[in-house]
Amino acid sequence: MTNSTVDDQFPIAEAIAVSKRFGRTVALDRVELRVTAGRTHALVGRNGAGKSTLVSILTGLAAPDAGQVRFHGEPAPAPADRDDWRARVACVYQKSTIIPELSVAENLFLGRQRLDGRIINWRRLRGRARELLDTWSVPVAVDTVARDLSVEHRQLVEIARSLSHGARFIILDEPTAQLDGPAIKRLFARIGDLQAQGVTFLFISHHLDETYEICRDITVFRDAKHVLTAPAAELGKQDLIAAMTGDTAALDTSGPRAALDTSAAPALEVGELTRTGEFADIGFAVRPGEIVGLAGGGSSGRTEVAETIVGLRRASAGSVVVGGTPLRRSGVAAALRAGIGFVPRDRHEEGLVPLMSVADNATLTVPRRLGRFGLLSRNRRTMLVDRAIHELDIKADGPDQGVDELSGGNQQKVVFARALATEPSVLVLITPTAGVDVRSKDTLRAVLRAAAGRGTAVLVVSDELDDLRDCDRVLVLRLGGLTAEFEKGWDDRELVAAMEGLS
Known part of the structure; x- marks a missing residue:
């Protein structure tokens, strides 16, 4: 599949020959991205391909080492000008940025509660919040405490908050990861409605079927490089997988298993x-x-x-x-x-301790195997974790690397390792x-x-x-x-x- 330009229209956002390093690690190597206004564009790739780094650069949270970012053909704002960034682009992350203890209205105008006045007028704030929710058809009450919202409604509130700053380019980072089927359909319907009102989306997901359902254009990153950009209608699924993985053969995950012993007592x-x-x-x-x-x-x-x-x-x-x-x-x-071993539904909220290492996270369930009388053997821990790293193909610098430094797929493998550690x-x-x-x-x-x-x-x-x-x-x-x-x-x-x- 050869690279192709998705549209000749003026791009709402583009990354031009963007490179980024973190120490010796090349996170992005002269990547390209061109997002056409009014369309939903997919950015796909394996964990570690560079997607998250590009999102950080597109939202002004990180500066490229080389290359440039442009919005509507104009250079991106200065890094310190957060208001200008918020007026151009927003990201709704897989991990919600909504503050649970605050109301919907307070979350919508977080940091702007005074509404240009000297003191907070709560009646006016709620009124403005109600107008905003009505404008973008978000079906929640302004006085609802955010912790009581569903994942679906938290996402819609985050989108409405972004739109209130003036942004019409929104990045959706794994938006369906915690949604069920009907909620996903409603989200996609809302995306379609917002597109009709002039909002453009960059859609990041590991669910390839969803990518084809919602996106018109697809860009693939692999190993920190731009591999291709093509219309979704012209990019077959096997070609997409090959572009993501570098393999030309289809993935086969079936694998034979031994026949079940139907006479065995239930576990x-x-x-x-x-x-x-x-x-x-x-x-x-x-x-x-x-x-x-x-x-x-x-x-x-x-x-x-x-x-x-x-x-x-x-x-x-x-x-x-x-x-x-x-x-x-x-x-x-x-x-x-x-x-019973257990892998919870949300590794961020329930599965990992982000400030601890890979080794500490993987062995939280087996302290007795690591030593006696409250004293842990570092050698035992390292041996146990090294085996897990090998068996689960965890991409990490070693057992002592911080788990929050890993990609999402490798973090999930650490959660698996902990569940399996108890045998x-x-x-x-x-x-x-x-x-x-x-x-x-x-x-x-x-x-x-x-x-x-x-x-x-x-x-x-x-x-x-x-x-x-x-x-x-x-x-x-x-x-x-x-x-x-x-x-x-x-x-x-x-x-x-x-x-x-x-x-």
Whole structure:
């Protein structure tokens, strides 16, 4: 596939031969990006390709070592002129920048509460906030405390806040990573509406199907370099994957597994599990070596069931039995002692301690294996983590590198490493490949198959079809109850229809 210019119209934003280094690391090597006004443009690439660095430069948070950024053909503002930057470009990050303790109105005008007056006029502030939300059709009340908003509504509030500064070019960084199917459809509809009103989007996502659904143009980065830019309609999916990975062959993540021993006693049994208001009478079993999917759309209860099994939530009734022994106590520590490993749904909020190293994060669950009497053996820790780095292909400078310095895919691998460090008999994972690139998904799915091959019972909780591909069975929840079961080889459309209540 040869590079092509997507449009001859005047670009709303462009990066021209931009380079950036961090010490010896080349983060960007003379990359190019040209975003045409009124269109949605995808920026894709594996973790570490340079996407996040370019976003930092496009938003003025970092300066390029070489090259330039232009908006509407004019040079970007000076780095210190934050108001001018906010009037040109904004980014809605995967990790929300909304302040939970403040109201919607306060978040919308954060740092501008006086509205050019000497004191804050709260009535006027709420009125202006209401006008802003009405203008951009954001369906939330101005007095709502932000912590009570859904992920979907927090994103819409962030978009409205950006638009209030005058920006008409908005970068969406993994906007669907924490959304279910119906919420994604609503977000895409809002993007279409905003485009019709003159807003342009740069869309960054590891979900290639979404990229084709929402974007007209695609730019690919690989190893800090610009590989190609092409119209989405002219770029086949296999060509896109090849551009991202440097491989010409299609990815194959199926991998053979040993036949299940259907006579084996279940490693995990869930009986009539109920949590009032969230789900009721949930019952299923997972055998050693079996991978079972728990799928469902929004408000299905799938995540709540998983978090109850691992002790993050307390059940109202029912039982969780691990290896034939009922869990008598609730709580994460009890589940961990019983042999349950866990990968949470959000590595940023629940999975990692950002100020700690790769080694510390990967071994949080196994301090007793690292020493006695409260004294940790650095050599034992290093040996354990070195093995995890090798087996999970974690791209890091070493065990002592800060986990916050890793790409998203490698951070997720560290979360996997911690879950596997206890050598669990049961492994529960919620949206295990959210926000990771194609190759990292490949690696993580291989890790799950390998765990099942060693006899671990695996429960994958997700509405992402790719997460469920390796499952021997998929159970579907809807409105807090089990409604369907699909054997391996299920049809995509039938499964989605069951999750959405259309079957």
